[in-house]
Amino acid sequence: MVDDWWGRPIRSILPRLFLDHFHRTSLVAEDGGGLAGFLIGFLSPSMPDTAYIHFVGVAPRLRGHGLARRLYHRFFDLAAADQRTEVKAITSPQNRGSIAFHTAMGFTVTGPVADYDGPAVDRVVFRLRLPGVSPGV
Template identity: 40%
Template sequence: MLDVNSVYAYLLVGEHYSQTSVVAEVGDQLAGFISAYCPPSKPDTVFVWQVGVAEAGRGRGLATRMLYEILKRPACSHVRYLDTTVGPTNEASMALFRGFAAKLDTRCEEEELFASELFGDHESVDGEPHEPEILFRIGPFDTAAIRESAE
């Protein structure tokens, strides 16, 4: 389940990180999105902040295709790692990123990045205390090979 952010936060992501984020549409309907950026402290890394796929599009590989789309872009030509954080009960996201690492034939390292205590009294979308966030680090990989395989 996605953490809810302000409209302003999503507008900023679209404005500042359009080269590393993607929106998928079917007709005039939003089918999915990924917001991502390259952290200044890790120039060889793209950090995937959020992945969302509409219910009708789930289980069809849309999230994986969107990840490939981001990595094929010129803004990611220097990227060798993909980082993201996932809650420990988010089985769909864990499967997505572990599966993506397997498709890239590379490692997927996992370690706790943010303990649940760091979120204080902030509740998750379902009203439960916020879970810890597990860092998934996928790589190394070669984005040039990813671009070539897509052509």
């Protein structure tokens, strides 16, 4: 569905391994029309204070109705329950909608960071401190 939702080939950045290995922290929303949206996220195994949102999608018919915001808040709750103090994500510098959304959600925005994902693959980096979670010892 993601290729149809974005109107271009994008499925390659959502390999099955994310669904197989991070289903406990990934979210799916459905409505009467089927799949409404999803959030693929995980609790970093290397950074014990960090959770990461890899990919979020909302069906075009439901965009602008707060579903992505609700998915993010549910993920924040999952991360906080595991004592994570920060959520991170990235996007391409051309994705103005994502940058605006993350800014509105309270993320700090850094970048574009040159060569973040390899030579000539710049990314904008998002970070959000979770309120009410004490940093780990």
